[in-house]
Amino acid sequence: MCEALMVPLLTIASWEWDGDEAWVPQEDQAKAAGSYSAGQNPSQPTGVEVGSTDNMQIYVCPASPEHPHTDLIQ
Template sequence: MEHEYLGLLGEDLQHEIAEWEEGLLDGDDDEDGTRASAPASYATYEEYEAATAAARAEEPEEVDYMSDLSIAPGWKVGGYASWHLTDPAPVDCSRCGTAMPPLLTVDAQEYDGASRSWLPVQDGADDPGVVDPVGVHLGRGLMRIHTCPADPAHPHRLSFQ
């Protein structure tokens, strides 16, 4: 389930989300506010690479609202519109003025690499077919078709990001 774009939420909710994210990051610190372990030194670069790979495997992936909970990447029916390239802009029906939510989103990529939370369980991030399985590219990479919820006979609108 995805949630509305952060910039369109009320200021109080945006502040609560920022505090929640900060709290997640603070969980990595000890009670005194310092990191649990001091930086280690390594004799070779290979030892460093092996140690950092092992540490990454042990660490839980960080969670943040925009990457993990807000707008799902890829092709989708319904959902919310991302405004990652521009400020939010109203998409209203030209006949009746009703706000027009996205009916279909066509995206150049199914997986943006920002988070594994939107990656289908059966797919691995290392599979190149996961990122661009259909090979369709429109505009800057993302096109939405909006329809009027008050009357589907009203003209549709397109938006690009």
């Protein structure tokens, strides 16, 4: 077993900002305020959705790369 703590390698988010648009990146504010076609939501530019709009984090062991990765979806 790995004596070191698992550390985050990657986070995959379904949305760049939440539905109430409390925070919108400066470059996307005009798009967020306007109308857009289905499938072109500016808060989800990649179209990647994890689970039912969750986030996925992948963790690795820094001490031993051969140890299995682990993930967390929340």
